[in-house]
Amino acid sequence: MSKAKSKQEIREKTGENKVFGTLQKLGQTFMLPISLLPIAGLLLGIGSSFTNPSVIEMYNLGNVLYKGGTLYGILSVLASAGNIVFSHLGLLFGISVASGLAKREKGVAALSAIIGYFVMYASMTAALNEFRDIDSLKQTQGLITSYLGFDNTMNLGVMGGIILGIVVANLHNKYNMIELPEAISFFAGTHFIPIISSLAGIIIGLIMTFVWPLISAGFSSIGQVISGMGIFGIFLYVYIYRALIPFGLHHVFYLPFWQTAIGGTAVVNGQTVVGAQNIVFAQLAAGVPIDAHAAAHFSYMFPVMLFGIPAACKAMYESCDPSRKKDMKGFYTSSALTSFMTGITEPIEFPMLFASPVLYYGVHCVLFGISGVLAYLLGSGVALTFSGGVIDFILYGVLPGNAITNWVPLLIMGLVFGVVYYFIFKFGIKKFNWNVPGRDAIAADDDKISQNADYSKLNDKEKRAYKIVAGLGGSDNLEDVTNCATRLRVKVKDGSKVDKDLLSTTGSSGTVVQGNNVQVVYGTTVPNVKASVEDLIDRGLAPKAADLSNESELADEKVVEENADESKVKENNTAEGKIKTYAPADGRVIELEEVSDPVFSGKLMGDGYALRPTSNDIYAPVAGEVVMVANTNHAIGIKTEEGIEVLVHMGIDTVALDGQGFGLFVKEGDKVTKDSHIAVMDLDYIKENGKQTDIMVIVTNSENIEGILLNETRDVKAGEEVGEIEIK
Numbered sequence: 001m002s003k004a005k006s007k008q009e010i011r012e013k014t015g016e017n018k019v020f021g022t023l024q025k026l027g028q029t030f031m032l033p034i035s036l037l038p039i040a041g042l043l044l045g046i047g048s049s050f051t052n053p054s055v056i057e058m059y060n061l062g063n064v065l066y067k068g069g070t071l072y073g074i075l076s077v078l079a080s081a082g083n084i085v086f087s088h089l090g091l092l093f094g095i096s097v098a099s100g101l102a103k104r105e106k107g108v109a110a111l112s113a114i115i116g117y118f119v120m121y122a123s124m125t126a127a128l129n130e131f132r133d134i135d136s137l138k139q140t141q142g143l144i145t146s147y148l149g150f151d152n153t154m155n156l157g158v159m160g161g162i163i164l165g166i167v168v169a170n171l172h173n174k175y176n177m178i179e180l181p182e183a184i185s186f187f188a189g190t191h192f193i194p195i196i197s198s199l200a201g202i203i204i205g206l207i208m209t210f211v212w213p214l215i216s217a218g219f220s221s222i223g224q225v226i227s228g229m230g231i232f233g234i235f236l237y238v239y240i241y242r243a244l245i246p247f248g249l250h251h252v253f254y255l256p257f258w259q260t261a262i263g264g265t266a267v268v269n270g271q272t273v274v275g276a277q278n279i280v281f282a283q284l285a286a287g288v289p290i291d292a293h294a295a296a297h298f299s300y301m302f303p304v305m306l307f308g309i310p311a312a313c314k315a316m317y318e319s320c321d322p323s324r325k326k327d328m329k330g331f332y333t334s335s336a337l338t339s340f341m342t343g344i345t346e347p348i349e350f351p352m353l354f355a356s357p358v359l360y361y362g363v364h365c366v367l368f369g370i371s372g373v374l375a376y377l378l379g380s381g382v383a384l385t386f387s388g389g390v391i392d393f394i395l396y397g398v399l400p401g402n403a404i405t406n407w408v409p410l411l412i413m414g415l416v417f418g419v420v421y422y423f424i425f426k427f428g429i430k431k432f433n434w435n436v437p438g439r440d441a442i443a444a445d446d447d448k449i450s451q452n453a454d455y456s457k458l459n460d461k462e463k464r465a466y467k468i469v470a471g472l473g474g475s476d477n478l479e480d481v482t483n484c485a486t487r488l489r490v491k492v493k494d495g496s497k498v499d500k501d502l503l504s505t506t507g508s509s510g511t512v513v514q515g516n517n518v519q520v521v522y523g524t525t526v527p528n529v530k531a532s533v534e535d536l537i538d539r540g541l542a543p544k545a546a547d548l549s550n551e552s553e554l555a556d557e558k559v560v561e562e563n564a565d566e567s568k569v570k571e572n573n574t575a576e577g578k579i580k581t582y583a584p585a586d587g588r589v590i591e592l593e594e595v596s597d598p599v600f601s602g603k604l605m606g607d608g609y610a611l612r613p614t615s616n617d618i619y620a621p622v623a624g625e626v627v628m629v630a631n632t633n634h635a636i637g638i639k640t641e642e643g644i645e646v647l648v649h650m651g652i653d654t655v656a657l658d659g660q661g662f663g664l665f666v667k668e669g670d671k672v673t674k675d676s677h678i679a680v681m682d683l684d685y686i687k688e689n690g691k692q693t694d695i696m697v698i699v700t701n702s703e704n705i706e707g708i709l710l711n712e713t714r715d716v717k718a719g720e721e722v723g724e725i726e727i728k
Contacts, residue, residue, distance in 0.1 A: 029100030029165070030255065033092040040085035046395065047079025048285040079285070086281060089259065090161035091117055091148075097165025102172050103594075103713075108190045109172045116168050116197035116204075117161065118148070123205030124212075125153040132209060143213060145272075154212050157275065158259045164204060168197045174596060177612065179687060231373045234296050238372035242365045245349060257297055264294045280383040284396060289404050290381025299380040300372035301388025302397070302410050305343045307418035308367065310336035313348060315425035320438030328438035343389035350512075350521040355435040363424060371417065378409040458541070465532040466543060467506050472518065473497030474545035475537050479516075479712065483530045488520040493709045497545065579640060579725040581622055581708070582674040583716040584648055584695055585681075586615035590713050592696070597652045600696050605647070607708050608698035609723065611716075618679040619718050620672040621697045622646050622725075630655075633662035636678055637700075642727055645701045650681050652692040661685040674719050704728055 050056070051072060056065050065072050085092070091114070098113035099106040128134060128144075134152050138144045147155045156163075172193050180188040187195060229236070241254050257263040263276030266283070273282045279294040292299075313336040320328045335348035353360040382397035382405050397407035428434050458466055469475050472490055480491040492498065498518055500511045512519040522529045536542045583589060588611065595601045595610050620638060627645070628637030634654040638646045650662065661682040672678060683693050699705055706726035716722060 026097070026101070026162075026166075029097045030093065032096040032100070033089060040082045043078045044082025044086065044281065044285070047075045047077070047082060048281075050075045050399075051079060053287055083285075086278065088148075089158050090156060092161070093158045094161030094165040094168075097162055098168040098172070101166065101169035102176075105172070105176055105190050105193075108176065108193050109169060112172060112194045112197035113165055113168045115194050116164050116201035119198045119201030120160070120164055120205040120208070121148055121150055121153060123202045124208050125150040125205075127206050127209040128152060128154070137213060154208070156208060156212060158255060160208070164201065167200050167204065168193075171196050171200060173594060178596075179692060181690060182688075231376065234300075234372045234376050235369040237297070238300055239365050239369040242349075242368045243361060245345075254297070263297055264291070266291055266294065277383070280381065280396075283381075284383060284400060284404070287400075287404065290383065290406070292376055292379045292381050292406075295381035295383060296372060296376040298384045298388065299375040299382045299410060300368065301343060301384065302382055302393050303371050303375070303414035303417040304368055304421075305339050305345060305388040306390060306393065307414035308371075308421040309339040309345055309348060311418040311422040312352075312364075312425045313339075315422045315429070316352075316436040316438070319426065319429040319436060324438045331437065339389070341389050341391065343384070343392065351437040355437055355439075358432075359425075359428065359434045359436070363428065367417070367421065367424075371413070374413055375410060378406070378413065380406045380410045380413075382407050382410055461532055462536060462541065464506050465529075465536040466541070467502060468520070468529070468533055469536065469542040471499045471503035471506065471511075472520075473499075475542040476544045476711065478537075481530060481533060483526045488522060488526055488529055488533075490518040490520070492516050492518055577706075577727045579622060579642060579644060579727065580674075580721055581609075581646075581697065581723050581725055582619070583611060583718055583720045583722050584621045584697060585611060585613040585618050585718050586716070587611045587613040587695075588713070588715050589710065589722050590694075591710070592698075595652070595694055595696060596692065600649075600652075600698070603702075606698045606700045606702040607705065608647075608696060609708060609710055610697070611695045613681065613683060613693055613695055615718065616680045616683055617677060617718065618648070618650065618681060618695070620674055620676045620678050621648060623673045624671075626666045626668055626670045626672060626678075629664060629666070629668055631659070632657070633659040633664050633679070636664070636666065638672060643701075644699060644704060644725060644727065647696070647698040647700050648678070649696040649698060650679065650693075651686055652694055654686060654691050657686070657689060657691065661689070699725060 050061070050065060056062055065075070094113045094117045095110050099110040102109035128137070129152055134144060143154060144152055145155050147153055175192055175196060176190050178188055178192050179185075180192070237257065257275075258277040259275040261274040263274075264279055265272065265274045266279045267273070268279070268282040268288070269286050271282070273279050276294040276297040280290055280298065283290050283294075313332040317325070317328060317332040332348075339345050339348065349360065349364070352364065382393060384392040384396060393407070393410075397405045397410065402408050425436075429436060429439075468488075469478070472478060473492055473494060474497070477492050477494055477497050478490060479493055482489045493516065495513050495516045495518065498511065498513050500513070503511050503520055508520050508522055511521070533542075590610050590612060592603060592608050592610055593601050600608075600610070622638055622640055622644075624638045624640040624644075624646070626636060627639045628635070628647075630636070632655050634650050634657070636648045638648065640646065651657075654661070663680040664678070665680075666672060666676070666678045670676075681693065681695075686693050699708065704727065706728055708723060708725050710723040711721070
């Protein structure tokens with residue numbers, strides 16, 4: 001069996017989906033700049049609408065709204081304030097992505113992204129003028145422009161910011177604790193990140209000088225292909241967009257359409273504008289009729305969000321079990337109101353999906369796609385900033401006037417969609433027994449939670465947080481807890497420990513478990529939910545996995561006594577098929593991916609973890625027999641009685657020291673435990689010779705394990721338990 005194959009099998013067995021986790025995390029970082037768009041759009045919408053000559057003439061407002069007038073001036077300021085956000089989304093996305101993906105010192109990552117972003121544009125602008133034929137490039141409409149004070153440059157849009165942000169975040173995570181020779185030690189650690197980010201900005205700028213014109217042409221071609229697909233292309237765009245929402249990946253999908261040439265290119269007031277959202281707002285500000293093709297990326301939302309979803313909520317509420325109608329009335333009312341007012345639909349879409357995937361993907365997403373096609377065919381051009389609620393509909397549809405936005409057909413279409421949604425949902429639930437929230441029996445609190453003595457002392461808010469942590473497998477099962485606009489996003493160590501039924505009793509609309517990535521829907525109150533969970537954990541009141549056991553404490557004590565002798569013989573075992581692993585020295589435990597050597601970080605030698613030592617004394621990370629001692633003294637191999645082979649590799653590229661700086665206290669054949677002092681590292685000597693001191697603990701026969709579960713990356717003392725090795 002090849003190592004590559006065995007690693008794939010390990011990932012499949014543990015349910016780990018790194019691609020999903022990465023995209024989910026990336027999509028989450030988009031939320032911060034996106035959250036600015038409603039207020040920026042509000043300012044731009046009000047300002048541009050009431051300073052628009054067409055609107056002024058339409059509503060006969062010339063006597064109060066005229067250039068030089070106070071009110072007109074205030075509205076112009078509002079429009080400019082809103083426009084500045086849309087004009088610099090690339091920079092905002094770069095900062096948000098870098099800080100969001102940084103594992104620590106997020107402020108350093110954000111500052112480095114700003115520096116890298118400006119350096120990228122400076123380098124690209126200089127290279128364009130030195131190495132490219134500007135006059136020739138200007139023949140490509142909209143390619144050469146002015147941006148950030150740079151003339152004859154290219155606006156990379158949000159993609160430039162996202163690319164720069166991802167690069168800076170990866171450099172930051174890899175080098176924020178870098179150690180340099182003493183003569184230049186001032187530039188080590190976090191001081192190194194802005195420096196290397198500037199270098200990255202130069203490289204990206206040079207690459208974009210030659211690549212971006214090709215990408216721009218490619219985007220334009222994709223846009224033309226989509227346009228050539230006609231109504232099917234619009235249906236496909238809308239369906240995929242809605243289908244991705246439950247997985248938190250919709251931001252990754254729609255942003256290129258909204259902000260790049262994939263969404264179209266148009267000339268507005270003599271200026272070339274790319275990206276569907278940019279086109280619509282430029283046309284709105286100019287007071288010209290909205291391009292229906294660009295607006296097709298938005299207009300379709302209004303009939304469903306203003307009418308369809310509220311009607312569906314009514315149908316689902318009427319289909320609830322009579323005993324649950326009282327409890328579900330508030331849920332369905334608030335979900336319908338949230339959709340109508342703000343266009344935020346996750347509070348109802350998530351439970352709809354979890355209760356009946358057929359209803360969500362086979363009916364709801366299809367109806368959304370049909371709405372997209374009809375809105376386009378009717379020529380409607382109502383824009384939005386965040387989502388299709390009534391506020392956006394009034395600001396960007398009604399106020400600019402029907403002559404510009406053609407909003408009246410959308411209103412009529414919405415009334416029809418309300419009727420269609422109600423009767424299809426009502427009929428389908430009754431005919432095909434589609435499950436919806438409220439049709440099942442009321443879920444009772446878990447006895448093992450309600451009977452817990454600590455739980456009974458908590459107030460209602462704390463009890464809810466307690467149950468959330470319990471439903472996620474206990475505080476020791478949590479690795480990272482964050483949130484987006486409506487969802488609690490959690491990375492857990494073991495996704496199988498997540499209790500969806502228990503989480504459903506905490507006010508959650510639904511739970512998605514994808515490997516070790518979990519999303520729990522709470523709606524717009526999720527920031528408060530996250531804060532209460534973190535507060536309970538910080539105060540030491542949150543339950544751990546052991547607190548959730550169905551066995552009594554007396555039974556636990558009996559098991560411990562009966563197995564005391566066995567645990568002395570097999571001290572590695574924490575449970576069936578698991579081996580404890582301990583810190584080999586004082587220092588900080590880190591993920592293997594953070595090690596600078598690609599052989600280790602890429603797990604080419606096997607799975608494991610690393611430690612950045614602060615002391616010279618090295619101890620065995622597992623119990624077993626020493627089976628290998630490197631002749632250069634920098635590596636020791638230990639084989640556990642379960643047959644797991646663990647390599648302790650002291651330092652990076654320290655083989656070049658030829659044994660200097662190391663001292664060994666074991667030889668092949670020796671038996672060791674976690675208390676066994678196996679070696680010493682002269683950390684100062686190793687650093688003085690330009691080597692890194694990271695200690696790697698690697699399972700070299702990784703095909704025999706399911707994976708390694710680290711408790712957390714933190715400062716530890718030698719011999720402290722840091723995780724478990726799961727045996728196949």
